[in-house]
Amino acid sequence: MPKERLSVFVTRRLPEPVERRLGELFDVTLREDDVALSREALVAAVKTADVLVPTITDTIDAGLIGQAGPQLKLIANYGAGVDNIDVETARSRGILVTNTPGVLTEDTADMTMGLILAISRRLPEGLATMQQGQWTGWSPTALLGGRIGGRRIGILGMGRIGRAVAQRAAAFGMQVHYHNRKRLRAETEDEYQATYWESLDQMVSRVDVLSINCPHTPSTFHLLNARRLKLMKPNAVIVNTSRGEVIDENALTRMLRAGELGGAGLDVYENGTDVNPRLRELPNVVLLPHMGSATVESRLEMGEKVIINIKTFDDGHRPPDQVVPAML
Incomplete structure (x- = not known):
């Protein structure tokens, strides 16, 4: 019997090649528009998804993590900075956090x-x-x-x-x-x-x-x-x-x-x-409107790192870009 695909929720629109590849590998939920999610929508996402793919515009704090369902096991941040995520609380709940360093x-x-x-x-x-x-x-x-x-x-x-x-x-x-x-x-x-x-x-x-x-x-x-x-x-x-x-x-x-x-x-x-x-x-x-990393190349490379982190996790291995509190 084939392995059930991971449920992945993406909080913002990503470059089309990245979204397409996510769809090929996982049971992915993508956004129709490109505005930051409301708190209510984020809560609904963490209650149902196995993997959350947030960005800097999403506040993943202790209160939100506390409402996550037991199935949420990975927060694969689309971005290098993780100050929008309470990594310590996620770790205490057994949820891994990854980021996309180096490409920016x-x-x-x-x-x-x-x-x-x-x-x-x-x-x-x-x-x-x-x-x-x-x-x-x-x-x-x-x-x-x-x-x-x-x-x-x-x-x-x-x-x-x-x-x-x-x-x-x-x-x-x-x-x-x-x-x-x-x-x-x-x-x-x-x-x-x-x-x-x-x-x-x-x-x-x-x-x-x-x-x-x-x-x-x-x-x-x-x-x-x-x-x-x-x-x-x-x-x-x-x-x-x-x-x-x-x-x-x-x-x-x-x-x-x-x-x-x-x-x-x-x-x-x-x-x-x-x-x-x-x-x-x-x-x-x-x-400037936070466009320091706004190149086609960096956005695609960020997406590739997110996919590698999720795929590695799905295969039962430690994601290459796992973030732990000691790194912060």
């Missing part, structure tokens, strides 16, 4: 450099000038930005993405500095020409560009608070393609409005889609 690295690092260039070279202002038909011709003093070659970049979080940013920054002639929970090995520092700072305060006070590349955890919430932001140079640029909660967004907004920072490039926000409206008014700020 290059695209997110590219976007980080794009934001650094956009702010440093005042690309939004130039674009607005052209779109509004206000350009009257070249001028020696118009829209003067700053050369990024020779500037110091401070990277907060030297994981995969942080190292990819370091590699790109070095190629642009920037001096690479970093702060991390653990210092990299000497040969790795040499590879990226990176200088380690044990003190985050000392690093942020000396860099010209600060790139946020650490995950959101209880220990990194508001790591860039008002006090620490005030240590930065008044012409420094801050870029965040990681998690919005790492920065005190209100404090950042106040400093930008007061001219106490040179600019900011943000792809993520402290309160999700509820972005501080005062940020939108500032010419030296670039705001």
